[in-house]
Amino acid sequence: xxxxxxxxxxxxxxxxxDCKDDAIYLKSYAYDSTRESFEPQCVxxxxxxxxxxxxxxxxxxxxxPVVPRGAGSGMSGGAICAxxxxxxxMEKYFNQILEIDEKNLLARVQPAVINKxxxxxxxxxxxxxxxxxxxxxxxxxxxxxxxxxxxxxxxxYGITKDYxxxxxxxxxxxxxxxxxxxxxxxxxxxxxxxxxxxxxxxxAVITEITLKLRVKPKFTQMMLGLFASIDSxxxxxxxxxxxxxTPVAMEFLDTLTLKxxxxxxxxxxxxxxxxxxxxxxxxxxxxxxxxxIQKIQEIFSQNECLESHxxxxxxxxxxxxxxxxNASQSISIYGKKKLNEDITVPRGNLPSLLKGIExxxxxxxxxxxxxGHAGDGNVHTNVMVENPQDNAELERxxxxxxxxxxLAIKLEGTLSGEHGIxxxxxxxxxxxxxxxxxxxxxxxxxxxxxxxxxxxxxMGL
Amino acid sequence: xxxxxxxxxxxxxxxxxDCKDDAIYLKSYAYDSTRESFEPQCVxxxxxxxxxxxxxxxxxxxxxPVVPRGAGSGMSGGAICAxxxxxxxMEKYFNQILEIDEKNLLARVQPAVINKxxxxxxxxxxxxxxxxxxxxxxxxxxxxxxxxxxxxxxxxYGITKDYxxxxxxxxxxxxxxxxxxxxxxxxxxxxxxxxxxxxxxxxAVITEITLKLRVKPKFTQMMLGLFASIDSxxxxxxxxxxxxxTPVAMEFLDTLTLKxxxxxxxxxxxxxxxxxxxxxxxxxxxxxxxxxIQKIQEIFSQNECLESHxxxxxxxxxxxxxxxxNASQSISIYGKKKLNEDITVPRGNLPSLLKGIExxxxxxxxxxxxxGHAGDGNVHTNVMVENPQDNAELERxxxxxxxxxxLAIKLEGTLSGEHGIxxxxxxxxxxxxxxxxxxxxxxxxxxxxxxxxxxxxxMGL
Numbered sequence: 008x009x010x011x012x013x014x015x016x017x018x019x020x021x022x023x024x025d026c027k028d029d030a031i032y033l034k035s036y037a038y039d040s041t042r043e044s045f046e047p048q049c050v051x052x053x054x055x056x057x058x059x060x061x062x063x064x065x066x067x068x069x070x071x072p073v074v075p076r077g078a079g080s081g082m083s084g085g086a087i088c089a090x091x092x093x094x095x096x097m098e099k100y101f102n103q104i105l106e107i108d109e110k111n112l113l114a115r116v117q118p119a120v121i122n123k124x125x126x127x128x129x130x131x132x133x134x135x136x137x138x139x140x141x142x143x144x145x146x147x148x149x150x151x152x153x154x155x156x157x158x159x160x161x162x163x164y165g166i167t168k169d170y171x172x173x174x175x176x177x178x179x180x181x182x183x184x185x186x187x188x189x190x191x192x193x194x195x196x197x198x199x200x201x202x203x204x205x206x207x208x209x210x211a212v213i214t215e216i217t218l219k220l221r222v223k224p225k226f227t228q229m230m231l232g233l234f235a236s237i238d239s240x241x242x243x244x245x246x247x248x249x250x251x252x253t254p255v256a257m258e259f260l261d262t263l264t265l266k267x268x269x270x271x272x273x274x275x276x277x278x279x280x281x282x283x284x285x286x287x288x289x290x291x292x293x294x295x296x297x298x299x300i301q302k303i304q305e306i307f308s309q310n311e312c313l314e315s316h317x318x319x320x321x322x323x324x325x326x327x328x329x330x331x332x333n334a335s336q337s338i339s340i341y342g343k344k345k346l347n348e349d350i351t352v353p354r355g356n357l358p359s360l361l362k363g364i365e366x367x368x369x370x371x372x373x374x375x376x377x378x379g380h381a382g383d384g385n386v387h388t389n390v391m392v393e394n395p396q397d398n399a400e401l402e403r404x405x406x407x408x409x410x411x412x413x414l415a416i417k418l419e420g421t422l423s424g425e426h427g428i429x430x431x432x433x434x435x436x437x438x439x440x441x442x443x444x445x446x447x448x449x450x451x452x453x454x455x456x457x458x459x460x461x462x463x464x465x466m467g468l
Numbered sequence: 469x470x471x472x473x474x475x476x477x478x479x480x481x482x483x484x485x486d487c488k489d490d491a492i493y494l495k496s497y498a499y500d501s502t503r504e505s506f507e508p509q510c511v512x513x514x515x516x517x518x519x520x521x522x523x524x525x526x527x528x529x530x531x532x533p534v535v536p537r538g539a540g541s542g543m544s545g546g547a548i549c550a551x552x553x554x555x556x557x558m559e560k561y562f563n564q565i566l567e568i569d570e571k572n573l574l575a576r577v578q579p580a581v582i583n584k585x586x587x588x589x590x591x592x593x594x595x596x597x598x599x600x601x602x603x604x605x606x607x608x609x610x611x612x613x614x615x616x617x618x619x620x621x622x623x624x625y626g627i628t629k630d631y632x633x634x635x636x637x638x639x640x641x642x643x644x645x646x647x648x649x650x651x652x653x654x655x656x657x658x659x660x661x662x663x664x665x666x667x668x669x670x671x672a673v674i675t676e677i678t679l680k681l682r683v684k685p686k687f688t689q690m691m692l693g694l695f696a697s698i699d700s701x702x703x704x705x706x707x708x709x710x711x712x713x714t715p716v717a718m719e720f721l722d723t724l725t726l727k728x729x730x731x732x733x734x735x736x737x738x739x740x741x742x743x744x745x746x747x748x749x750x751x752x753x754x755x756x757x758x759x760x761i762q763k764i765q766e767i768f769s770q771n772e773c774l775e776s777h778x779x780x781x782x783x784x785x786x787x788x789x790x791x792x793x794n795a796s797q798s799i800s801i802y803g804k805k806k807l808n809e810d811i812t813v814p815r816g817n818l819p820s821l822l823k824g825i826e827x828x829x830x831x832x833x834x835x836x837x838x839x840g841h842a843g844d845g846n847v848h849t850n851v852m853v854e855n856p857q858d859n860a861e862l863e864r865x866x867x868x869x870x871x872x873x874x875l876a877i878k879l880e881g882t883l884s885g886e887h888g889i890x891x892x893x894x895x896x897x898x899x900x901x902x903x904x905x906x907x908x909x910x911x912x913x914x915x916x917x918x919x920x921x922x923x924x925x926x927m928g929l
Contacts, residue, residue, distance in 0.1 A: 108814075108816070110706050111814040154655060155655045157655075161652065161653060162652075165652075166653060168659065168662065178908065182902075182907075182908075184902070188812070188814075189814040189881075190814055190880075191627070191844040191845070192618050192882075192885035193882040194615060194618075194884050194886060194888050195882045195889055195897070195901075196897070196900070196901060196927065197909055197927075198616070198629065198662055198663055198665055201629065201659055201662030201665070202658060202659055204659055204662070205655045205659050206659075222709070222711070222712040222714075245572070248573060249570065249571075249573070251683040251685070251752055291759060292755060292759050294755035295752065295755065298752060298753050351649070352651065353569075353649075353651055355569070383653050384651050384653070385653050419649060419650050419651075420651060421649045421653075421655075422656040423654075423655050424651065424653035425655060427655050432656070436656070440656075443645055444646070444657070446643075447643075447645060447915070448657055450915035450916070451915045451916075454915040
């Protein structure tokens with residue numbers, strides 16, 4: 008699709024140094040965290056909005072696919088070139104924090120700033136950026152916006168879209184637009200910032216993000232509860248939230264995951280513990296911390312909690328977090344390949360979801376390890392395939408995954424809570440959306456991108 | 469545009485009783501709170517989604533404008549028929565609360581449920597729906613979603629879009645769609661719920677809304693501070709928010725408004741009080757209430773606060789609220805007609821905004837009374853026209869308004885914080901948006917509504 012002349016044009020815009028088509032670059036930019044791999048035909052490092060505008064304009068006229076890319080750490084194939092064309096690699100020149108505005112509790116950043124770098128910088132001046140996807144150490148804020156990333160702290164503080172006040176972006180026709188303002192309230196024109204959040208790079212190339220900040224809470228505390236059943240563990244989640252206590256995070260590990268984590272961390276809990284709930288609370292004064300912890304312990308004790316622990320110091324708090332952070336790695340003892348998804352259901356349906364998943368595991372003959380964000384109904388399900396080289400077994404694994412999607416939708420849930428659709432879940436869009444809804448998505452994409460050059464084939468469009 | 473045959477068709481769908489074209493109905497449905505008036509040619513009361521689907525389908529084929537309408541209490545002309553056609557009056561059959569789900573902290577409602585009715589119902593079971601536009605006693609939740617309504621409690625709890633989890637809606641082609649899920653996290657497909665919020669009835673007819681709820685806070689407290697200058701009053705706003713205390717509401721009255729309110733309420737404050745700040749805080753335990761109040765008083769005392777009061781009981785709390793609620797009415801002593809707008813700027817720019825507005829008042833020879841939501845930078849500006857029958861004076865008034873819009877935009881603000889654009893602010897869209905942005909809005913509207921039948925002429929489209 009791409010020929011020498013195109014490369015010559017790109018080099019006239021960004022210079023030879025920043026337009027690469029040698030094999031090593033094409034390979035390096037072919038993958039993301041899904042381990043699917045499609046090579047681009049050219050990797051461009053744009054220096055500014057004007058260059059992006061010229062490149063998009065040209066690609067639009069020449070029907071050349073363009074895929075904007077941050078860290079390439081996405082979990083659904085959003086940043087890979089399913090259809091050849093050009094990668095717009097933002098990490099080289101769009102990695103600056105432009106402004107931290109303490110007066111208005113907001114910041115302006117370029118899209119390739121790493122999430123954790125940003126968190127650290129705002130915390131230096133006593134501020135707080137809550138969205139903390141598991142990939143926070145390497146994923147970019149632009150990627151977070153494009154996938155509408157969640158994280159552990161979503162229970163109390165919401166997800167990426169709740170922090171995006173304004174964006175600058177370049178449209179496929181080369182126009183540079185601004186969406187939203189530096190204000191909490193803005194009802195002039197359509198809510199394009201809200202629409203671009205989670206649009207997976209299919210509508211526009213984001214070049215600047217204005218993010219709302221909070222003041223960093225003075226106190227935080229970690230605790231955990233061990234439960235006799237996954238059911239009572241899930242029951243506790245909504246009991247706590249209904250009590251008026253809103254923890255920062257409420258993370259669970261199911262029986263399989265709990266066992267695996269204990270093994271990995273050489274830590275042994277009691278045998279009758281079938282599920283664990285990890286909770287973080289925060290607040291401005293010690294009394295509100297005590298109040299929340301007491302309330303949670305009260306609810307624990309009324310719901311088959313076998314025992315609970317409160318972190319006595321930072322080290323203990325880190326140990327508790329480490330159990331959750333090790334979950335994903337530790338379950339690899341159950342199989343060489345894990346088919347992991349991030350379905351979400353209304354919290355009240357978590358017990359039915361987990362029961363259903365257990366049955367799907369039995370039906371297809373797989374261990375399915377589940378853990379994740381109980382506080383917002385977002386469960387990371389992992390179908391553990393012992394012999395992925397066995398095609399029949401792998402195929403059965405994918406069937407189990409499809410059945411998990413069907414179950415989530417039946418329980419009024421969604422295909423994805425935070426990873427996005429990208430390529431990986433594209434075939435399942437038809438389970439979740441009607442023909443009319445899919446047609447509307449396509450029309451909406453056309454309104455931004457009539458020639459379908461931006462990140463084609465993603466989201467099942 | 470509409471002829472007898474069309475009416476015959478509508479009656480075949482909804483029955484004669486629910487399709488009215490007599491003068492009294494056309495008059496009754498011609499206005500909203502802007503006092504602009506355009507008569508529809510027919511008022512239809514649809515009973516269900518299927519009827520709406522059939523009507524939209526027919527109107528789409530016949531290029532008949534359709535304006536969905538709740539209470540008709542909008543402040544920007546969103547619910548009036550600028551182009552003739554049909555009003556879809558939702559209040560008769562779409563006024564039910566369908567479900568209050570205590571387990572998942574959410575509710576499903578039909579669009580014509582009154583905001584305050586809904587608040588009251590959820591509070592009966594200990595829950596809380598924060599968005600509280602000034603029109604809460606009569607405006608509908610569907611109208612609130614369509615205009616993305618704000619309110620007093622936005623400082624701590626956000627605005628309507630922060631509570632919309634899912635929608636059902638009918639497209640101009642008759643298709644019934646669902647957007648979003650009963651989950652906090654959902655990143656499958658484009659964020660259509662976010663886009664429909666604030667779309668002013670131009671994209672789809674909303675038929676059902678799933679709203680997030682919170683647990684009702686146990687304690688609330690009202691207080692007020694009198695300030696020697698509007699500047700110090702505004703300064704205090706961001707000082708409080710930067711301290712880590714987030715009040716539920718922070719409302720201010722400027723010197724003119726404060727004087728008028730005192731007169732109306734027969735209450736006299738000290739002469740040197742030039743501005744008042746009304747603050748509500750809430751919390752789960754008495755200690756956190758004390759902490760917040762102390763912190764606020766500390767900041768008050770460091771910033772030219774002349775005196776402060778804390779409500780000792782419910783009556784006193786209501787008296788404090790009444791000062792704010794009476795603001796809009798009481799300023800009528802300054803002129804027969806008020807040209808009121810609801811611009812919003814980043815909080816840190818409030819002092820510059822109010823200084824600029826004072827200068828605009830002097831330049832054009834008007835008193836401009838300002839009050840409103842200091843906590844989120846949303847100011848209700850009122851250009852007071854003494855002799856509105858004097859065309860030259862009125863014209864000068866509109867010039868002052870336009871200059872206020874220009875000032876707000878210069879200060880990185882927006883034309884509207886909560887009222888929407890509708891017809892009233894349509895001429896000013898070009899001040900706030902580039903040609904490329906306006907074209908994108910139009911393309912986006914076309915993606916939903918290619919024949920431009922839904923609420924035409926609104927938003928400057």
